[in-house]
Amino acid sequence: MEFIDPALLAYCESITSSEDPLLKKITRETQSKVLMPRMISGHLQGKMLELFAKMLSPKTILEIGTYTGYSGICLARGLKSGGKLITLDINDELESMVRGFFEESGLADQIDYRLGNAREIIPTLDGPFDMVFIDADKFYYSEYFDLIIDKVPSGGIILADNVLWSGKILVEEGQKIDKDTRALLAFNQKIQDDPRVENILLPIRDGVLMARKL
Numbered sequence: 474m475e476f477i478d479p480a481l482l483a484y485c486e487s488i489t490s491s492e493d494p495l496l497k498k499i500t501r502e503t504q505s506k507v508l509m510p511r512m513i514s515g516h517l518q519g520k521m522l523e524l525f526a527k528m529l530s531p532k533t534i535l536e537i538g539t540y541t542g543y544s545g546i547c548l549a550r551g552l553k554s555g556g557k558l559i560t561l562d563i564n565d566e567l568e569s570m571v572r573g574f575f576e577e578s579g580l581a582d583q584i585d586y587r588l589g590n591a592r593e594i595i596p597t598l599d600g601p602f603d604m605v606f607i608d609a610d611k612f613y614y615s616e617y618f619d620l621i622i623d624k625v626p627s628g629g630i631i632l633a634d635n636v637l638w639s640g641k642i643l644v645e646e647g648q649k650i651d652k653d654t655r656a657l658l659a660f661n662q663k664i665q666d667d668p669r670v671e672n673i674l675l676p677i678r679d680g681v682l683m684a685r686k687l
């Protein structure tokens with residue numbers, strides 16, 4: 474499902490600083506070599522992540538769901554000098570491709586790329602995380618939030634991708650809901666009800682929920 478007219482989207486992209494050659498290459502190689510290329514953040518959302526990171530200038534960013542490294546590189550570009558991005562993914566089949574992209578980005582020494590189940594890795598990480606990007610298995614978004622919230626300092630930003638779930642979060646009376654949609658509905662409401670954060674759901678791409686720790 475497209476949320477805005479494709480012509481309007483193209484116009485938005487034309488008024489967004491253009492993708493550099495590395496990000497274009499990651500998009501191309503993801504589309505030609507990797508399963509489910511729709512998962513990549515892409516130009517508009519990637520630039521938004523990069524600008525948010527540059528505005529916040531975080532010392533540590535945690536990304537849950539590296540995939541082919543596109544969003545990780547965008548986020549890492551905003552790190553404070555000497556800062557670190559920890560990015561987690563369970564899929565080791567993409568490892569050499571992703572490490573290659575991180576090398577090409579010139580940011581490899583600031584990127585701690587770890588393979589494994591995020592639900593097992595996060596409890597072993599100390600924090601604090603000034604910025605967190607949740608973009609892995611939707612069923613566990615609420616659990617990811619619970620695992621990180623005490624490690625995010627006041628003023629820290631948590632972003633969660635795909636919270637509109639191609640529009641499936643709009644459920645009609647009597648309609649059957651699949652488990653991921655149910656989990657995302659619960660997650661979105663949980664953030665809305667949590668007094669520890671202020672939040673906004675940005676209708677960009679598949680929906681990005683941004684929460685700022687109070």
Ligand SMILES: C[S@@+](CC[C@H](N)C(=O)[O-])C[C@H]1O[C@@H](n2cnc3c(N)ncnc32)[C@H](O)[C@@H]1O
Binds near residue numbers: 512513538608
């Ligand atoms: C939507 S993709 C991430 C896209 C990436 N952030 C980007 O914008 O280019 C989701 C990723 O989460 C990973 N993933 C799924 N379940 C996971 C888990 N339990 N722990 C760590 N990574 C997981 C998948 O392997 C996949 O690469």
